[in-house]
Amino acid sequence: MNVLSCIFFGFIIASMGSITPSFLNLTVVKFSLRNGVKSALYLIGGYATVLFFQANIGAYLSSILMENSEYITLIQQIGTVILFLLSINFFRLYFSKKEKKKSEDIPKSKAYFHGILMSSLNTMAIPFYFTFISILIGMDYFTYNIFNALYFSIGSTIGSFTLYTLYAILSKRIEHKLTYIASKMDFILGALTGILAVGNAIYLLS
Template structure:
């Protein structure tokens, strides 16, 4: 029963953490609209693979980081810089995408797989997120740091993450009539999302120093 609870908690925390529109979600949608569902799912698999390692590392280091908020603050500061750069890139540097009619250029599935890994690696927020989640759950005796419980929890996270990404890809596939508008404004959407994340992170960092 404890292991089932660990899986469900991992699934739920992943679902909550990834459901809001984010860089990986919207990039998966963009790839789906331009290159097809299969290529988008390869991108998702690459992203989920990195999430698996990020979550595992986060939980194994949770006890070390517990009681040392300065380490969590450092991760937030690094993530803030990365997302600020991505905001500037998508809003002012990246070329405005256009949906091509007729034959669409196909990228290799392996290239999209590695792109998913790359973007997921740049997203540092899962590490402090799952550190805080695991510490909080452990404080309420809902989670333990033994090896098997960690593996079950991570399995739940991976399952929940993949399901959220799959829902994004499938949902946008059904609104084909809106595809032109979405593709034309995708960089603005992604840039706005990363900008909001940057502002939230800056607010969290400022409250730490001012509080």
């Protein structure tokens, strides 16, 4: 498989995951406003470090079920089920009442390690990569091996770092808009994952 295509898919998928408002990019915006863009880059570096390994794990888990060609349909079915479950969970989060948590002040000196910790707590990342890589495998756009997984992870690291850096640079302009969108994001993500699940189900049935 072409190196550039692996990096491209990694970049696009990671960008899709990073562009949606979440506690990660909201933290980047607030940290950038308090401490500046340069300091925020250390926080983002922590995010990207963990995302590199999460992308690798997602690719590996997908490969386990593709050792035999007859499992490719099963991979797509599992991915579709995960998308449906994610959609239901997002809608549940949106319609359930939650208390707002106070944002934690992050020292500059600990920004990188705090980024690693926060990204590690992001339990959505591995299922996210697993689902989309499984779909790519099922559609013959991705073939798993150690090198392809490495290139894919490099692309995903670049993609997530780029998107989070844009959030840091544009923090003054998007702070209030991002906060508002984030309050509606669970509903938006529920709708998007639901549409993807339905689309993938139709693809399987056809």
